[in-house]
Amino acid sequence: MAKVLVATEKPFAPAAVAQIKEVLDKANYELVLLEKYTDKSVLLKAVENVDAMIVRSDKVTKEVIDAAKNLKIVIRAGAGYDNLDLEACTAANVVAMNTPGQNSNAVAELAIGMMISIARGNYNGKAGTELRGKKLGIHAYGNVGRFVAHIARGFGMDVYAYDPYTDKELVNKDGVVLLDSVGELYSTCQYISLHIPANDKTIKSIGFDLLKKLPKNGILVNTARKEVIDEEGLLKIFAEREDFRYVSDLAPECKDEIVEKFEGRFFFTPKKMGAQTAEANINAGVAGANQIIDFIENGNITFKVN
Ligand code: 3PG
Numbered sequence: 001m002a003k004v005l006v007a008t009e010k011p012f013a014p015a016a017v018a019q020i021k022e023v024l025d026k027a028n029y030e031l032v033l034l035e036k037y038t039d040k041s042v043l044l045k046a047v048e049n050v051d052a053m054i055v056r057s058d059k060v061t062k063e064v065i066d067a068a069k070n071l072k073i074v075i076r077a078g079a080g081y082d083n084l085d086l087e088a089c090t091a092a093n094v095v096a097m098n099t100p101g102q103n104s105n106a107v108a109e110l111a112i113g114m115m116i117s118i119a120r121g122n123y124n125g126k127a128g129t130e131l132r133g134k135k136l137g138i139h140a141y142g143n144v145g146r147f148v149a150h151i152a153r154g155f156g157m158d159v160y161a162y163d164p165y166t167d168k169e170l171v172n173k174d175g176v177v178l179l180d181s182v183g184e185l186y187s188t189c190q191y192i193s194l195h196i197p198a199n200d201k202t203i204k205s206i207g208f209d210l211l212k213k214l215p216k217n218g219i220l221v222n223t224a225r226k227e228v229i230d231e232e233g234l235l236k237i238f239a240e241r242e243d244f245r246y247v248s249d250l251a252p253e254c255k256d257e258i259v260e261k262f263e264g265r266f267f268f269t270p271k272k273m274g275a276q277t278a279e280a281n282i283n284a285g286v287a288g289a290n291q292i293i294d295f296i297e298n299g300n301i302t303f304k305v306n
Helices: 014-026 040-046 062-067 086-090 104-119 144-153 170-174 180-187 233-240 255-261 276-300
Strands: 003-008 028-033 052-055 073-074 095-098 137-138 158-162 191-194 220-221 245-248 266-268
Touching: 003 014, 003 040, 003 086, 003 276, 014 028, 014 276, 028 040, 028 276, 040 062, 052 276, 062 086, 073 276, 086 095, 086 144, 086 170, 095 276, 104 191, 104 220, 104 266, 104 276, 137 144, 137 180, 144 158, 255 266
Parallel strands: 003 028, 003 052, 052 073, 073 095, 137 158, 137 191, 191 220, 220 245, 245 266
Antiparallel strands: none
């Protein structure tokens, strides 16, 4: 009987765990559940004899892969797989997959929710502003960016995008204007919603030079990764432009300084919340379980990322 470890420091909703179990039971696979672990050693022990594992933002390092002697496949139940050591997976002959699109709507709803919240002064009782008629720039038009664009258009926003890798026709069909350069996106749009992955090219790529291009009352919305922000540049733009505001799913490292100096101009989630809905957990978790079964039984590697 193949053993599947669900290792989630930040647990899935109980309904998602129940549905993952149902899928695995049907295939005669065993579910091993490890939630809310606080010590790496617990994870290292738990992976020892499992054939497959499903994680969220949990770090799957070389140490974890080396400890997992029977591991054949690791699933990142979500989009960004910057938490997986892909080189270590490949070296150990472990297939790594993500579950693209499965939690995108949840992340998109949070991006829009944070936009409303900051536009209304985080509900401070004073008159705020509306989203309708404002320009929104989607930085990277992947699954989440596309959902954000659809919802924003429903709010009456004018939506622009920058993404050199996307299908131009698809963007145009969505009623979104595709711009030729990232600089043009930032100088055109009051709101920027970030959807770039965290990798060697993008880490610390959003800094002062880009942010200073924002029109008056510019707002940066980050539901991507905190690592893509150059925090020195972030602090500089906060200091130099009193109109600049920043909302982020997860606080930056420099949170204390922002809290101390720039009251009312930010919002940070205390824990990564973008994909924290029952629906997203069910979609991503169940997709992950099915991908494991389809890989082990049929060799299907459609969502392989290594
Ligand atoms: C993702 O990359 O899918 C999101 O960042 C969700 O991360 P989480 O599963 O840790 O909430």
